[in-house]
Amino acid sequence: MRENEILHWFGTDPFEAGRELMKASGQWQNWGRDELIGLKPNLVVAKKASSGATTHPAFVAGAISFLQEKGFRRIQILEGSWVGDSTKRAFKVCGYNKLSDKYDVPLIDLQKNSSVVMESTNGEYRICSSVLQLDRLINMPVLKGHCQTSLTCALKNLKGCIPDSEKRRYHRMGLHQPIADLNEIVRADLILVDGLEGDPDYEEGGNPVRMNLFFAGTDPVLIDSYAAGLLGLQPEEVAYIGKAAALGIGSQLSDETKLRYLNKGEAVEGIQRSVxxxxxxxxxxxxxxxxxxxxxxxxxxxxxxxxxxxxxxxxxxxxxxxxxxxxxxxxxxxxxxxxxxxxxxxxxxxxxxxxxxxxx
Structure with a gap:
């Protein structure tokens, strides 16, 4: 797929969505079968995906199923829940322990991971070691709102790749610039977005809104500027989008963006975010x-x-x-x-x- 392209799959079956988006992206065709692939869902809290807070395990399972059929065997699921919750508990509550057993894919708790200092244009940041050891990263966020940044999707989902001490520091720094800087250091090879029923208000869920939409791309800035519109936001209302674009991480939505639909579904005309x-x-x-x-x-x-x-x-x-x-x-x-x-x-x-x- 091209950098300026966003793939869409409409429906209520996360497993099928994960398989079809993975297949249609074509990104995997250039990956070595012995490369280490990491899937990064959003398990910010220990709540089921039906709450609107976390990535559906079936969506991740769909991507894994497709990759394994194509001969990829070195696959991991990595996450670090937010400060105040336990990733281990989130894996269990969100259904990822069962997924891990079924597909023989290890779960990496980044809250217990060592970290390495990495350099960005705007300074140094700590990144979890297991993330840096990956050959390929698939970012699998939920499309949802955030009580401080208004939106959390592709760019912000990588915040789970840093240690808890660094998460606290990001908040002291105001979130937006460090989120952009993080994406300069850690680059996903593919982004698969779970838009089935995210909460348009809060990152911890509680008010899920059915959108029946899954989409994919390779440019996190493009994905997030598009996602902002789906929640009734302007990209400029989410400061880290513009900051990431300024760092050359990607390009925002424009007339050059190609929207490709893999199946038939209702067009999403802007799911207005609650006030x-x-x-x-x-x-x-x-x-x-x-x-x-x-x-x-x-x-x-x-x-x-x-x-x-x-x-x-x-x-x-x-x-x-x-x-x-x-x-x-x-x-x-x-x-x-x-x-x-x-x-x-x-x-x-x-x-x-x-x-x-x-x-x-």
């Missing part, structure tokens, strides 16, 4: 918050809003407040200097909900 996350963020004062902590806050606030018990005062969250005195309410251990704060690192949504309900 809930934007509305809830109006009272939040965020400075370097980790995704797990921020998502828990967003979920708790959505519950409180439904009960008409929404807090009126600003809520502070993030590593940038660590060690400082803050007037008002804080979320997480980084805000222990606030007048009152919800404890935890990260605190669960239920804990934050009780914190506000108890009148703090």
């Amino acid at each position: 809930a996350a934007y509305r809830l963020k109006e009272i939040v004062r965020e400075d370097g918050a980790c995704s797990a902590c921020y998502a828990s806050l967003m979920r708790a606030l959505s519950f409180l809003e439904k009960e008409d018990n929404f807090p009126s005062a600003p809520v502070h969250i993030g590593q940038g407040y660590r060690g400082t005195q803050v007037s008002g309410v804080g979320i997480g251990i980084c805000l222990k200097g606030a007048d009152s704060y919800a404890k935890g690192c990260p605190p669960e949504a239920a804990e934050i909900y009780r914190f506000f309900k108890d009148g703090s």
Whole structure:
């Protein structure tokens, strides 16, 4: 397939989608049968794919099935869940242990992996060693929203390829530039996107929206600028897309982009992203918050809003407040200097909900 091309497969069968997109991409034709191939799904939390948070195991199984039929035997599945959850638990809950057993493909827990310092245009970053040892990388993200960056798809999915300490640092740096820099260091050979039922609001799922769409490409900037439109966003609303393009990682959607359809299906005219996350963020004062902590806050606030018990005062969250005195309410251990704060690192949504309900 060409760099400016996006393949589409419509339907509700992730296994068939994985096989057909893998086959139609043709990328595998130039790979050596002895090369080490890594598949990187999105298992950010230990939640089933039906929640809208994680990559369907059947989608990954479809790609593996096709590759094995073509004689590829050195295949791995690699992931590092977000800080606050366990990759080992995510593998089990999300159905990847069964997938591993069925296809005899090892699961690599990147949270337990060593790391290597690598150089990018904008500085040094740590990358998990197992990722750097791959000959080929297949990036298999979920098309979904994100409470801080608005979108998470191809570019941001590679954040699972770094150690937890580096994930915290990315948040202190504001996410967008380090995500772009990461993709300068780690390049996927193929991107297969699970758009079956991602959550358009939150990366941790909970409000899945049926799209019945899977798509593929080789350019992560092109994929993400296209994905942004599917969620009703402009690419410029997702800063890391433009930053990645500026680094020469890829090109954004244009009149030159070729959309190729492998089967018949309803055209996706823009699955409009819910405004809930934007509305809830109006009272939040965020400075370097980790995704797990921020998502828990967003979920708790959505519950409180439904009960008409929404807090009126600003809520502070993030590593940038660590060690400082803050007037008002804080979320997480980084805000222990606030007048009152919800404890935890990260605190669960239920804990934050009780914190506000108890009148703090």
